[in-house]
Amino acid sequence: MKIVLYFLCFTALLFSGAQAAKFANDFNVTWGKQNVNITSGRRGDVVTLKLTKEKGGAGFRSLSPFLYGQFxxxxxxxxxxxSGTITTFYVGLLLQLF
Structure with a gap:
């Protein structure tokens, strides 16, 4: 009986499809695509936003809510x-009413 239980648990884990999500697949650049760079590394995905005099800045938003994360x-x-440099960094929450 124990072997059957272990086999069922192993099979469930094998086919559960649980995997780490890639942040690069879960967000959308809202403006300034030329100023966004995405790299993947050992510690996760990194999104770099540039602010240039000629091309302006950039913005992005997630396609779905995240349970946890870090930035x-x-x-x-x-x-x-x-002096006179103005920087802005916004983090917002969009509520969806049912």
């Missing part, structure tokens, strides 16, 4: 002349 931000300012 961080690094900014590189002009050396010695960064």
């Amino acid at each position: 961080s931000m690094k900014m590189k300012l002009i050396k010695g002349n960064s």
Whole structure:
């Protein structure tokens, strides 16, 4: 009986389809596609947004809600002349009413 139970558990895990989701497949660039770069690495997917004088910035949103996740931000300012630089980083929640 124990062997049958182990076999059923193993089979359920094998065919459950549980896998790590790729963030790159679950979001949509809303504006500034030329300023978005997506890379995959050992610690997950990285989305890089650029802000340039000529092409502006970029924005994106997820296609579905996430249970958990992490984000961080690094900014590189002009050396010695960064006064007057305005940076904005928004995180929003869209509620769907049933």
